[in-house]
Amino acid sequence: MTRATERILCATLRADSTVAEHQIARVLAQLRNATPAEYDGQGLPLLLSQAQTARRLGCSRFTIRRLEKQGRLKAVHLTPRYRKFRRADVEALAAQ
Numbered sequence: 001m002t003r004a005t006e007r008i009l010c011a012t013l014r015a016d017s018t019v020a021e022h023q024i025a026r027v028l029a030q031l032r033n034a035t036p037a038e039y040d041g042q043g044l045p046l047l048l049s050q051a052q053t054a055r056r057l058g059c060s061r062f063t064i065r066r067l068e069k070q071g072r073l074k075a076v077h078l079t080p081r082y083r084k085f086r087r088a089d090v091e092a093l094a095a096q
Helices: 003-015 021-031 050-057 061-070 087-095
Strands: 075-079 082-086
Touching: 003 021, 050 061, 050 082, 050 087, 082 087
Parallel strands: none
Antiparallel strands: 075 082
């Protein structure tokens, strides 16, 4: 699959509100004949972006930053400005 085809497919799937992010990743991985390491066996991401975390917890991205500063949610810093959150940590916080 070419990069252009992948971008078009990804944009089309993201435009459909009934398709979840993990489903898009699973489809793309299957088309590439690989299972990405950042996904578990069910196709769910192990790390969530700030926006995905906010959607899961039903709050704003600013609240996510506050939770991180308060130490209630630990970020994985991939670069100094790019952070993700462990899905297990987010699920634990959502269950509280």
